[in-house]
Amino acid sequence: MRVPFLDLPAQYQSIKEDIDAAMAEVVDACAFIGGQALREFESAFSAFQSVEQCVGVGNGTDALEIVFEALDIPSGSEIIVPANTFIATAEAVTRTGHKVVFCDCDEANMTIDVGDAENCISEKTAAIVAVHLYGHPCDMDPLLSLARQHDLAIIEDCAQAHGAEYKGRRVGGIGQAGTFSFFPGKNLGAFGDAGAITTNSGQFAERCRRIANHGRLEKFDHEIVGRNSRLDNLQAAVLAVKLRHLEKWTEHRIRIADRYLSGLTDCSGVQLPGRADWARQVYHLFVIRCDARNELQAFLADHGVSSGIHYPMAIPKMAAYASLEQATESLRANREDSRLLSLPIGEHVDAEACDYVCMKIREFFHS
Ligand SMILES: *Cc1c(COP(=O)(O)O)cnc(C)c1O
Numbered sequence: 331m332r333v334p335f336l337d338l339p340a341q342y343q344s345i346k347e348d349i350d351a352a353m354a355e356v357v358d359a360c361a362f363i364g365g366q367a368l369r370e371f372e373s374a375f376s377a378f379q380s381v382e383q384c385v386g387v388g389n390g391t392d393a394l395e396i397v398f399e400a401l402d403i404p405s406g407s408e409i410i411v412p413a414n415t416f417i418a419t420a421e422a423v424t425r426t427g428h429k430v431v432f433c434d435c436d437e438a439n440m441t442i443d444v445g446d447a448e449n450c451i452s453e454k455t456a457a458i459v460a461v462h463l464y465g466h467p468c469d470m471d472p473l474l475s476l477a478r479q480h481d482l483a484i485i486e487d488c489a490q491a492h493g494a495e496y497k498g499r500r501v502g503g504i505g506q507a508g509t510f511s512f513f514p515g516k517n518l519g520a521f522g523d524a525g526a527i528t529t530n531s532g533q534f535a536e537r538c539r540r541i542a543n544h545g546r547l548e549k550f551d552h553e554i555v556g557r558n559s560r561l562d563n564l565q566a567a568v569l570a571v572k573l574r575h576l577e578k579w580t581e582h583r584i585r586i587a588d589r590y591l592s593g594l595t596d597c598s599g600v601q602l603p604g605r606a607d608w609a610r611q612v613y614h615l616f617v618i619r620c621d622a623r624n625e626l627q628a629f630l631a632d633h634g635v636s637s638g639i640h641y642p643m644a645i646p647k648m649a650a651y652a653s654l655e656q657a658t659e660s661l662r663a664n665r666e667d668s669r670l671l672s673l674p675i676g677e678h679v680d681a682e683a684c685d686y687v688c689m690k691i692r693e694f695f696h697s
Pocket of ligand 1: 390392415418419461489490510512513523524525
């Protein structure tokens with residue numbers, strides 16, 4: 331049996347007619363930048379996330395950069411970022427002229443450790459980035475209370491968390507702003523790079539929209555110095571079609587995750603991902619932890635199962651962030667990176683494939 335990690339061709343085949351028609355409409359009109367397809371997707375996506383405003387941008391990294399710029403905080407401010415995330419979260423802080431301070435991740439689900447984030451707060455701290463990693467929402471209430479106490483902004487990096495919920499509330503509108511990626515492999519993926527910013531503040535959304543479009547809202551009304559980072563209509567049209575299937579695909583991911591959780595219960599050698607009782611975890615990734623990670627990954631590959639590692643090296647240990655000298659700090663994130671393994675999950679993984687993966691893992695651990 332072969333279980334690919336991701337199967338984008340299968341997803342495309344299942345909705346090909348609608349996607350092709352939506353793309354043809356944009357191409358026929360040659361309406362590539364700005365306009366109807368973009369507005370329709372922005373309003374459909376803000377409704378999906380239960381947030382008032384959505385601004386389409388070029389990708390998830392730009393979304394973060396634009397939000398940090400729109401915050402209007404003093405240059406050189408400190409922004410707290412969890413050490414276990416994709417590098418883009420940190421990069422966007424650095425590229426907007428601020429200083430990254432890495433905090434730890436928590437034991438249960440590898441999202442931000444709020445206690446450690448609090449320890450990282452200094453006079454210069456301006457914001458904390460809550461990365462809803464793997465699709466599991468961060469514990470937002472204590473973060474919001476820290477934000478009130480210390481006058482900080484909470485930015486939600488929702489690149490892996492389309493449709494995720496914290497205590498019944500969709501992510502992206504809980505903090506000051508949310509940022510989304512529609513990279514092809516994400517739960518909602520475009521046919522190229524794409525991203526969005528969400529917020530409940532009309533004013534903040536307008537500022538982000540200006541920054542992303544040369545400082546203007548209308549032609550030649552350049553009020554501030556901006557840049558070019560736009561979600562184009564071809565991507566918006568593809569995303570609008572896929573969005574109509576996202577709830578169904580997400581429910582499937584959750585069913586497969588539950589099947590992994592029960593299929594691997596008491597499998598000695600495997601640490602299963604936790605899920606808080608207040609979380610709707612949308613399982614962008616299903617990440618187990620084990621000591622013989624590399625050997626297990628090779629064994630699974632030998633038996634047709636592709637897996638991934640998110641992420642193979644905690645960011646403080648990367649050359650790009652060596653200057654922060656946090657590589658040797660006693661962070662869970664610095665230790666656990668060698669134990670993480672992402673199992674295949676998505677609408678291409680059915681019950682039979684999931685059971686096969688569980689069987690092979692048990693075989694590996696003789697348990
Ligand atoms: C994918 C991802 C990003 C970056 O998104 P791009 O669209 O690839 O720029 C940022 N943060 C996290 C957590 C991600 O997974």
